[in-house]
Amino acid sequence: MVNAPLPFEIQAFWAGLAAVAAGAINALAGGGSLLSFPALTAIGLPAVMANVTNTVALVPGYLGATRAQRRELKGQRQRLLLLLPAAALGGLLGGWLLLKTGERLFTQLVPFLILFASALLAVQEPVRRWLQRRSERHGRKPSERWAVGPVFLAAVYGGFFGGGLSVIVLAVLALSLDDTLTRLNGLKQAVSFAANLTAAAFFLFSGQVAWGLAAVMAVGAIVGGALGGKVAGRVPPATLRAIVVVVGVAVAVVYFVRT
Numbered sequence: 001m002v003n004a005p006l007p008f009e010i011q012a013f014w015a016g017l018a019a020v021a022a023g024a025i026n027a028l029a030g031g032g033s034l035l036s037f038p039a040l041t042a043i044g045l046p047a048v049m050a051n052v053t054n055t056v057a058l059v060p061g062y063l064g065a066t067r068a069q070r071r072e073l074k075g076q077r078q079r080l081l082l083l084l085p086a087a088a089l090g091g092l093l094g095g096w097l098l099l100k101t102g103e104r105l106f107t108q109l110v111p112f113l114i115l116f117a118s119a120l121l122a123v124q125e126p127v128r129r130w131l132q133r134r135s136e137r138h139g140r141k142p143s144e145r146w147a148v149g150p151v152f153l154a155a156v157y158g159g160f161f162g163g164g165l166s167v168i169v170l171a172v173l174a175l176s177l178d179d180t181l182t183r184l185n186g187l188k189q190a191v192s193f194a195a196n197l198t199a200a201a202f203f204l205f206s207g208q209v210a211w212g213l214a215a216v217m218a219v220g221a222i223v224g225g226a227l228g229g230k231v232a233g234r235v236p237p238a239t240l241r242a243i244v245v246v247v248g249v250a251v252a253v254v255y256f257v258r259t
Helices: 008-028 033-042 047-068 077-101 103-122 124-136 144-160 165-176 181-203 211-231 237-258
Strands: none
Touching: 008 033, 008 047, 008 211, 008 237, 033 047, 033 103, 033 211, 033 237, 047 077, 047 103, 047 181, 047 211, 077 103, 077 144, 077 181, 103 124, 103 165, 103 237, 124 165, 124 181, 124 237, 144 165, 144 181, 165 181
16 A cells, blocks of 8 residues: 655645754754755655755755855955866766666665765764864965865765765865865855755756755745854754764664665
């Protein structure tokens, strides 16, 4: 017996609630996709459609984060001209690979992708501290053109799944570029936005976007981001991050059992 799909109103309610939570978590600690993507599959969307819809719904959030840190982008025009095309092409390739993967194979990959994203979130702070110490060292680094390849590969991953993308991009930038972590964090937002935007644009005519849910989630993510910004400082990011990691691992285990 096949379960009947949930009414759209119920799907929209849970998807919107998950997006609000994801937006707030992204504003406070990162890792919101570890909630929003499983929520979409839980309400009945196939894995590929859930991932595509989640990617499209995240675009306003990435844009807002980039605009919020535009001050840190001043003086980085040459880097943007160098890295944004690589990020855009990587996101496009990642999106193409997702649609070519097929539902069955992607469903089998989902628990591994969620575990990988959870692991990245778990080591975010140690990595950030290590990168901070590295960025404070003096000395010459290789040409900034060496960042193009790693940024492209990170963007391919972002177009394919997206969870943990910001951690990967920041690590790549800090290892390749000689600058403060604050300015690199602003550059990270722009690179992540470029990868997400091109992947989302590629998905527009794929027939895999649940447009009603994507619209609800986009609004929810914006609301959640605003709420997260207001409570920043009251909720320890480390505690929230630990909760999201635990949830991510639990969700991965559920997917392992189901597949």
